[in-house]
Amino acid sequence: MTTFQLDSDRLTEGIDRLHGQYRVIGPVAEGRFHNFRPLQPGQKPDFDFRNTRMSAKQLVYPQSQVMAEYHLDETREDSHILKEVLPDETPRAVFGIRPCDADAFGLVRRNFDTEEYKDPYWIQAYERATLVGLACEDPCRSCFCTSAGSGPYSTGGLDALLVEDPDGGYWFQSLTEKGERLREAAGWKEEAGSGVEDTIAERKKAAESRIVSQVHTDQLRNQATLDLYEAPFWEDVAFSCINCGTCTYLCPTCWCFDIQDETHGKKGCRMRNWDSCMYPLFTLHGSGHNPRGEKIQRVRQRFMHKLKYYVDKYDNGIQCVGCGRCVQYCPVNIDIRRVCELMNQRGSTGAACEV
Amino acid sequence: MTSTREEIVQNPYLPYPVRIDEIVTETEDKNLKTFKFVFLDPDDEKKFAYHAGQFAELSIAGKGEIPIGIASSPTEKGFLKFTVNKVGLVSSHLHAMKVGDVMGVRGPLGNWYPWEVLEGKNVVIVGGGFAFTTLRSSIIYMLENRDRFGEIHVVYGARTPGMLLYREELAQWESRDDIHMHITVDATDDPDWKYNVGFVPPITEQKAPQGDGDTYAIVCGPPVMIKFTQPVLDQKGYAHDHIIMSLENRMKCGIGICGHCNVGREFVCKDGPVFTLSQLNQLPKEY
Numbered sequence: 001m002t003t004f005q006l007d008s009d010r011l012t013e014g015i016d017r018l019h020g021q022y023r024v025i026g027p028v029a030e031g032r033f034h035n036f037r038p039l040q041p042g043q044k045p046d047f048d049f050r051n052t053r054m055s056a057k058q059l060v061y062p063q064s065q066v067m068a069e070y071h072l073d074e075t076r077e078d079s080h081i082l083k084e085v086l087p088d089e090t091p092r093a094v095f096g097i098r099p100c101d102a103d104a105f106g107l108v109r110r111n112f113d114t115e116e117y118k119d120p121y122w123i124q125a126y127e128r129a130t131l132v133g134l135a136c137e138d139p140c141r142s143c144f145c146t147s148a149g150s151g152p153y154s155t156g157g158l159d160a161l162l163v164e165d166p167d168g169g170y171w172f173q174s175l176t177e178k179g180e181r182l183r184e185a186a187g188w189k190e191e192a193g194s195g196v197e198d199t200i201a202e203r204k205k206a207a208e209s210r211i212v213s214q215v216h217t218d219q220l221r222n223q224a225t226l227d228l229y230e231a232p233f234w235e236d237v238a239f240s241c242i243n244c245g246t247c248t249y250l251c252p253t254c255w256c257f258d259i260q261d262e263t264h265g266k267k268g269c270r271m272r273n274w275d276s277c278m279y280p281l282f283t284l285h286g287s288g289h290n291p292r293g294e295k296i297q298r299v300r301q302r303f304m305h306k307l308k309y310y311v312d313k314y315d316n317g318i319q320c321v322g323c324g325r326c327v328q329y330c331p332v333n334i335d336i337r338r339v340c341e342l343m344n345q346r347g348s349t350g351a352a353c354e355v
Numbered sequence: 356m357t358s359t360r361e362e363i364v365q366n367p368y369l370p371y372p373v374r375i376d377e378i379v380t381e382t383e384d385k386n387l388k389t390f391k392f393v394f395l396d397p398d399d400e401k402k403f404a405y406h407a408g409q410f411a412e413l414s415i416a417g418k419g420e421i422p423i424g425i426a427s428s429p430t431e432k433g434f435l436k437f438t439v440n441k442v443g444l445v446s447s448h449l450h451a452m453k454v455g456d457v458m459g460v461r462g463p464l465g466n467w468y469p470w471e472v473l474e475g476k477n478v479v480i481v482g483g484g485f486a487f488t489t490l491r492s493s494i495i496y497m498l499e500n501r502d503r504f505g506e507i508h509v510v511y512g513a514r515t516p517g518m519l520l521y522r523e524e525l526a527q528w529e530s531r532d533d534i535h536m537h538i539t540v541d542a543t544d545d546p547d548w549k550y551n552v553g554f555v556p557p558i559t560e561q562k563a564p565q566g567d568g569d570t571y572a573i574v575c576g577p578p579v580m581i582k583f584t585q586p587v588l589d590q591k592g593y594a595h596d597h598i599i600m601s602l603e604n605r606m607k608c609g610i611g612i613c614g615h616c617n618v619g620r621e622f623v624c625k626d627g628p629v630f631t632l633s634q635l636n637q638l639p640k641e642y
C-alpha cells in the first residue's frame with residue numbers, strides 16, 4: 001500500500017477538486033458539537049473534533065427517507081399505485097468518518113443486505129459513498145472500540161484513511177478501488193517518505209493503548225438466551241431509564257425504522273423514519289396488547305439484541321462498535337459496558353459457588 | 356452475500372397493484388370482511404406464488420400497510436383473498452373501500468405450515484375466532500391434495516354461530532366424509548344449531564385424536580384459547596415439535612429488516628410467523 005503526503009493546503013485543494021464529480025460531505029462545527037454536512041466548494045471539513053454527535057449512519061440511512069410516492073387523484077391512470085423513489089445517485093465523498101462509525105456499516109449491512117431481501121435504499125446509498133476515515137488519536141473516555149471489534153485505526157469499513165502527521169498535514173492511504181479513484185480525482189500524488197508505514201504502525205499502537213475502557217464478550221454466545229432474559233439484574237439496569245431513545249438514535253449500529261404515509265392534497269409519499277425499541281408504541285398491537293409494554297422489557301430488548309441475539313444470529317461479534325455515544329449521552333448514565341459485563345459473567349459466579 | 360445495487364431486481368417494499376373484486380361481510384357484527392383481489396398486471400400473479408400459512412402486507416396509499424394472513428389457497432387461481440378484522444387506522448379504511456378500488460398487496464411474506472413434513476401425516480387443525488384465515492387456506496389446500504394427507508380433523512370455534520367465518524364452506528366440509536369437522540360456538544339460543552356448543556379446548560379434548568408421531572396439530576387463535584388448548588394437547592400426547600402455531604406481532608417491513616417484530620433472535624415476519632411449540636419454548640414470550 002502506498003501512503004501519500006498531504007499538507008493542509010493540498011488536502012483542501014484536493015477536496016475542492018472533487019466537487020462536480022462527488023457530493024462532498026464532512027464534519028462541521030454546530031454549536032458545541034460536530035455533525036456531518038454537505039461541504040460547499042472552498043469549505044474545509046473541520047477535523048477539530050473527537051467524534052460527531054450524530055453518527056455517520058445517517059449518510060447512508062437518513063433519519064427520514066422517502067421510499068415511494070403516489071397520487072390519489074382519481075382522474076390519473078396511476079392513482080393509488082406506489083412508485084419507487086430511490087436516493088440520489090450522485091457519488092458522495094465523505095471525509096472525517098471515525099473508524100468505529102465506518103465499521104458500523106459493515107455490521108449493519110448484515111441486516112439490510114440479506115440473501116432473501118435486499119434493501120435498495122441502503123445498498124444504493126452505501127455503494128455510492130466513498131468513505132475517507134480519520135484515524136482517532138484522542139479517544140473519549142467512554143470509547144471501548146478495541147474490545148468491540150473496531151479500533152482507532154480500524155480500516156474494516158473504510159475506502160481510505162487519513163492519519164494526522166504530527167509535523168503538520170496528513171497521510172492518505174487508499175484501501176479500496178473507490179478510495180483509489182477518489183485519490184486520483186483529488187490529484188494527490190506525492191508519496192510519503194520511506195519509513196512512514198512504520199511510523200503509522202507505531203502511532204496506531206499508541207492510539208490503541210489510549211483506549212483504556214474494555215468490555216468482555218467471550219461468554220455471550222455460551223449463555224442460554226432464556227437464562228439471560230430472566231436474569232435478575234434487568235430490574236436494576238432499567239430502573240432509571242426514561243425511555244428517551246437517545247441511545248438508539250445516536251448509535252451507529254441501531255437500524256430500526258417505522259414506515260408512514262404522508263399525504264399533501266392529492267399526492268404523497270411513503271417514507272421510513274428511524275424508530276426506537278425504547279418506545280412502547282414500537283410493539284403495540286392493534287388489539288391493545290403490548291408484548292413489551294413495560295420499560296424493563298424494552299431496556300432488556302436493546303441490550304439482548306446487541307449483545308445476545310445479534311451475536312447468536314451472525315456469529316460475528318456484538319452489535320456495537322464501542323463508539324461510546326450511548327454511554328456519553330444517556331441522561332441517566334446507563335452504561336452498556338456495565339451491562340455487557342453483567343451478561344458476559346452471568347452464571348460464572350454461580351458456578352464458582354457450586355464448587 | 357453482499358450485493359450491488361445493479362443486482363437488485365426487485366424492490367421488496369413495493370406492493371403489486373390490485374383491484375378489489377368482491378367484498379363479503381362475514382360476521383353478524385360486520386367487523387370482519389373478506390376481500391377478493393385481482394392483480395392489475397396478470398404477470399404479477401405468477402410472481403406472487405405462495406404457500407398456505409403465509410401472509411402479505413395489504414397496502415393502501417396514504418394510509419399504510421397491514422400484515423394479513425392469506426385466506427385463499429394456492430390451489431385457487433386468479434385471485435387472492437384476505438379476511439380483515441376492523442381494528443384501527445388501515446383496517447378501518449379498508450372496510451370503507453369499495454369493489455373496483457385500487458390498492459396494493461406486498462408479498463408473499465413469511466414461512467408457511469410445514470407441508471413437506473405434514474405429507475402422509477394426520478393433521479388436526481384447532482382454530483378460534485378470526486384467526487381462521489390461513490386455516491381456510493390450509494384446509495382447501497389439503498382437500499385439493501387429499502391423497503397426500505392422513506386423517507384431517509378441524510376444531511373451529513367462535514362466540515356465536517353468526518361469528519363463524521366462511522359459513523357456507525364450513526357446511527360443505529361438514530357434508531364430506533374425508534374431513535372431520537368439529538364446529539363449536541361458546542353459546543347459542545338458535546334451536547336449529549346442529550353442531551357443538553362449548554369452548555374450543557374441551558371440544559378439542561372430546562374430538563381430537565390422540566397424539567402420536569404421525570399426528571400434527573396446527574393451533575391458531577386468541578391467546579386465551581391457546582393457553583387452555585395446550586394442556587389438552589399435552590395430555591393427549593402431542594409432542595411439542597408436533598404442535599404448530601402462527602404468531603402475530605406488530606410489523607412494518609415484513610421482511611426482517613425494520614426490527615419491529617422480533618421474538619428473541621427470530622423475526623416473526625421472516626423466520627415465522629409459523630413456529631413449533633418446541634421452538635417457542637426456547638424463546639422469550641414477547642408476542
Ligand SMILES: Cc1cc2nc3c(=O)[nH]c(=O)nc-3n(C[C@H](O)[C@H](O)[C@H](O)COP(=O)(O)OP(=O)(O)OC[C@H]3O[C@@H](n4cnc5c(N)ncnc54)[C@H](O)[C@@H]3O)c2cc1C
Nearest residue numbers: 285286421422423424439440443444445446488604605606
Ligand atoms: C402474520 C400476521 C397475520 C395476520 N393476519 C390477520 C388476518 O388474517 N386478519 C386480521 O384481521 N388481522 C390479521 N393480523 C393482525 C393485523 O395485522 C392487525 O390487526 C392490523 O395490523 C391492525 O392495523 P390497523 O392499522 O387497523 O390498526 P392500528 O392500531 O391503527 O395499527 C397501526 C399499525 O400498527 C401495525 N400493527 C398494529 N397491530 C398489529 C398486529 N397485531 N400485527 C401486526 N402489525 C400491527 C400495523 O403496521 C398498522 O398499520 C395479522 C397479523 C400478523 C402479524
Ligand code: SF4
Nearest residue numbers: 241242244245247330
Ligand atoms: S439514553 Fe439512557 S435513558 Fe434514554 S432510552 Fe437510552 S438508556 Fe434509557
Ligand code: SF4
Nearest residue numbers: 251320321323324326
Ligand atoms: S451501543 Fe453505544 S457504544 Fe455501541 S455502537 Fe451503539 S452508541 Fe456506540
Ligand code: FES
Nearest residue numbers: 607609613614624
Ligand atoms: S416487520 Fe420489520 S422486521 Fe418484522
